[in-house]
Amino acid sequence: xxxxxxxxxxxxxxxxxxxxGHRSAVPEQDRQDDLRRIxxxxxxxDPKRHASRAARPRTTGRRxxxxxxxxxxxxxxxxxxxxxxxxxxxxxxxTPAPLVITLTSDARPAGEVLREIAxxxxxxxxxxxAYQHLVTESWSLWTRIDDERVVSAVVxxxxxxxxxxxxxxxxxxxxxxxxxxSAEHREAWEDDGSFGDGDKPxxxxxxxxxxxxxxxxxxxxxxxxxxxxxxxAHPRENGPAETIVAVTDLARERVLxxxxxxxxxxxxxTLPGMTxxxxxxxxxxxxxxxxxxxxxxxxxxxxxxxxxxxxxxELLGYExxxxxxxxxxxxxxxxxxxxxxxxxxxxxxxxx
Amino acid sequence: xxxxxxxxxxxYEHHYADVERYVVRRAxxxxxRDVVADVFLVIWRRIGEVPEPALPWxxxxxxxxxxxELRGAQRxxxxxxxxxxxxxxxxxxxxxxxxxxxxxxxxxxxxxETDRETLRLIAWEQLSPRDAATAAQCSFATFxxxxxxxxxxxxxxxxxxxxxxxxxxxxxxx
Numbered sequence: 001x002x003x004x005x006x007x008x009x010x011x012x013x014x015x016x017x018x019x020x021g022h023r024s025a026v027p028e029q030d031r032q033d034d035l036r037r038i039x040x041x042x043x044x045x046d047p048k049r050h051a052s053r054a055a056r057p058r059t060t061g062r063r064x065x066x067x068x069x070x071x072x073x074x075x076x077x078x079x080x081x082x083x084x085x086x087x088x089x090x091x092x093x094x095t096p097a098p099l100v101i102t103l104t105s106d107a108r109p110a111g112e113v114l115r116e117i118a119x120x121x122x123x124x125x126x127x128x129x130a131y132q133h134l135v136t137e138s139w140s141l142w143t144r145i146d147d148e149r150v151v152s153a154v155v156x157x158x159x160x161x162x163x164x165x166x167x168x169x170x171x172x173x174x175x176x177x178x179x180x181x182s183a184e185h186r187e188a189w190e191d192d193g194s195f196g197d198g199d200k201p202x203x204x205x206x207x208x209x210x211x212x213x214x215x216x217x218x219x220x221x222x223x224x225x226x227x228x229x230x231x232x233a234h235p236r237e238n239g240p241a242e243t244i245v246a247v248t249d250l251a252r253e254r255v256l257x258x259x260x261x262x263x264x265x266x267x268x269x270t271l272p273g274m275t276x277x278x279x280x281x282x283x284x285x286x287x288x289x290x291x292x293x294x295x296x297x298x299x300x301x302x303x304x305x306x307x308x309x310x311x312x313x314e315l316l317g318y319e320x321x322x323x324x325x326x327x328x329x330x331x332x333x334x335x336x337x338x339x340x341x342x343x344x345x346x347x348x349x350x351x352x
Numbered sequence: 353x354x355x356x357x358x359x360x361x362x363x364y365e366h367h368y369a370d371v372e373r374y375v376v377r378r379a380x381x382x383x384x385r386d387v388v389a390d391v392f393l394v395i396w397r398r399i400g401e402v403p404e405p406a407l408p409w410x411x412x413x414x415x416x417x418x419x420x421e422l423r424g425a426q427r428x429x430x431x432x433x434x435x436x437x438x439x440x441x442x443x444x445x446x447x448x449x450x451x452x453x454x455x456x457x458x459x460x461x462x463x464x465e466t467d468r469e470t471l472r473l474i475a476w477e478q479l480s481p482r483d484a485a486t487a488a489q490c491s492f493a494t495f496x497x498x499x500x501x502x503x504x505x506x507x508x509x510x511x512x513x514x515x516x517x518x519x520x521x522x523x524x525x526x
Contacts, residue, residue: 002496002499009471015456019373022373026388
């Protein structure tokens with residue numbers, strides 16, 4: 001029965017195989033180079049990193065590759081990116097300073113606090129305009145520039161987008177100012193020739209229905225329906241932290257109008273393990289409340305922090321931090337391994 | 353006795369193309385070489401854990417490494433376009449086939465990701481249900497159930513839509 005099912009499935013779907021007749025795009029020499037690099041890089045720790053780095057020529061124009069995919073952490077990627085980048089001269093990789101959270105004396109459960117904020121958010125008037133305008137500033141330990149990880153500096157990516165109601169739009173991506181945790185990091189960055197080259201924003205426009213969005217349709221504001229909707233491409237089996245990933249993916253591609261914002265906060269309020277840690281001033285100097293969930297679904301125990309404006313319910317920021325274990329990562333604990341700043345989110349009548 | 357390095361090199365040579373195709377099928381716009389290198393780096397790190405047969409387990413590693421890439425909708429969109437383009441290119445001489453296979457491609461894309469992955473592992477990676485369960489990192493029983501349901505949902509997606517008037521005429525709906 002099962003064998004028959006498998007055979008029928010193959011007969012039916014084989015013609016759709018995108019790799020049918022696919023010939024490898026990787027020349028044999030490159031394949032062998034990768035094999036050598038993998039064997040060498042993993043057999044010993046640091047010295048090989050430099051070799052792997054030297055093997056890849058740098059281009060002069062800096063191009064920053066990022067996105068929700070680049071920012072996501074999976075266990076495999078943790079190991080993989082570890083040895084393909086790196087600088088032997090540094091004691092540890094550059095990471096941003098952790099947020100300073102003033103621990104709250106409010107002993108109420110996070111869910112209660114979030115629902116209270118949701119109640120305030122849903123009473124606010126919605127802004128109007130045919131375009132959703134978003135500005136996000138992000139960094140992750142896996143951010144790549146010129147297809148290579150940068151370990152000597154924190155270089156955030158700034159994305160600004162305008163998304164029309166017809167699914168058209170524009171996205172502009174630029175890299176921000178590098179941040180160095182120490183003079184040693186700055187020197188390594190300069191020694192590597194990683195300064196001074198031109199960095200032009202990359203702009204892309206999209207026709208109707210083409211705006212790159214994870215969810216093309218509008219989300220339901222009802223919390224139960226919204227929870228199901230958020231689970232699209234965000235498997236529930238990964239645990240409650242996956243819902244946080246989904247919410248931040250949503251905030252990167254859509255303005256959360258007051259009703260939707262309230263719905264999102266009420267979904268977050270249901271997450272088991274979420275705690276209200278206290279007040280925080282974010283990387284832009286804005287005041288918010290920090291809600292934290294600890295999960296090891298990405299491979300290491302990670303603190304996922306959402307910073308929420310308590311007056312409006314707006315999502316201000318999202319941080320991923322290692323506090324107890326760094327695994328094999330060359331970072332100094334506590335280490336922020338990724339952050340997003342939701343700089344602006346509102347509707348406008350004019351596209352950029 | 354075979355050393356870890358020898359065993360890994362054999363796995364690399366034998367399965368490089370399999371992993372590359374796995375990546376190309378699921379993420380059209382990634383740099384396949386980099387992702388494949390990442391996959392094999394994980395395998396090298398865990399060479400002591402690699403079972404025999406190795407390929408289903410390797411696909412399981414590839415799945416995790418690729419998981420972050422697949423989150424991006426832009427990539428999914430490009431893959432959909434690639435599937436659509438593939439249908440057009442390959443079957444342009446057979447108008448009926450084009451229409452039916454385009455409908456099949458559209459129905460396939462409407463399925464939930466779990467269903468699509470279940471069907472891909474069987475139809476494209478050509479795994480047996482037992483090996484596919486290993487690649488999907490679930491039990492055999494779970495995979496069998498997923499396959500059954502995925503096929504049922506695919507059929508349902510391909511069924512012609514029922515006109516609204518028919519719906520209204522059905523007893524109990526008003």
